[in-house]
Amino acid sequence: MYDQPKLSELIRFARVEAGATVIDVYPGDGDWTRLFSEIVGPEGRVYSFVPVEVAHFKTDPVGRMQTLAKEPGRENVEVASADLVAMPQATLPADVLWLHLFYHDLHTALMQARGATAAQFNRAVYERLKPGGSYVIVDHAAAVGAGTSDAQSLHRIEPASVREEVEAAGFVLDAQSTMLANKDDPHAIKVFDPAIKGKTDRFAYRFVRP
Numbered sequence: 001m002y003d004q005p006k007l008s009e010l011i012r013f014a015r016v017e018a019g020a021t022v023i024d025v026y027p028g029d030g031d032w033t034r035l036f037s038e039i040v041g042p043e044g045r046v047y048s049f050v051p052v053e054v055a056h057f058k059t060d061p062v063g064r065m066q067t068l069a070k071e072p073g074r075e076n077v078e079v080a081s082a083d084l085v086a087m088p089q090a091t092l093p094a095d096v097l098w099l100h101l102f103y104h105d106l107h108t109a110l111m112q113a114r115g116a117t118a119a120q121f122n123r124a125v126y127e128r129l130k131p132g133g134s135y136v137i138v139d140h141a142a143a144v145g146a147g148t149s150d151a152q153s154l155h156r157i158e159p160a161s162v163r164e165e166v167e168a169a170g171f172v173l174d175a176q177s178t179m180l181a182n183k184d185d186p187h188a189i190k191v192f193d194p195a196i197k198g199k200t201d202r203f204a205y206r207f208v209r210p
Helices: 004-014 031-040 061-069 084-090 103-107 118-128 159-168
Strands: 021-025 045-051 077-082 094-100 129-140 172-177 202-208
Touching: 004 031, 004 129, 004 172, 004 202, 021 031, 031 045, 031 061, 031 094, 045 061, 045 084, 061 077, 077 084, 084 118, 094 118, 103 118, 103 129, 118 129, 118 159, 129 159, 159 172, 159 202
Parallel strands: 021 045, 021 094, 045 077, 094 129
Antiparallel strands: 129 202, 172 202
16 A cells, blocks of 8 residues: 555554554554564564454454464464454553554444444553553544544544544644645545545554553
8 A cells, every 4th residue: 555665654653663562453454464563573462453343344354364363474463353442351551553544433333333432442542552652543634624524424534533532532642744645635535436545645643642
């Protein structure tokens, strides 16, 4: 999805280092889990966390991650699956929690069907991160003023709403990046629309647990 310079910059931004424990929430194809596995090395650990809310998908997200964990050199990968808000019970204290193009889903019917809310999930992340740990969010930007209203329809969320919600859980904004910004994104079409797919205006936040 990203060229090497942007990928390297994202890794630096997320502060994923050798020996770290990382939680990759809703890992999809597992690309980030694999990358983090290589970076943290044998002394580190990567939790590939599949929320129960999406575990029933035909793509078998849990099975795919279990297959990934059996790949040579992936002994530091552990697959976990639980309700979103039960994530702290399924993982150990972490240095980094990574949320890539997923935060907006916290405001969709699918994720809320089992009772999870963004506020509850953010508190769960706070509970699971070590003091000084990083909560890194990359997502598709909605138009200014849209708030969370486009999360279901366009799979977008306004950056200011994310910041407000995460800070309400006790986190402190540590850094933000415009490396994935695209001023030509009209913000009014679904992120899967061929006209913008793969080129959406994206924001990146790094919050820290005090």
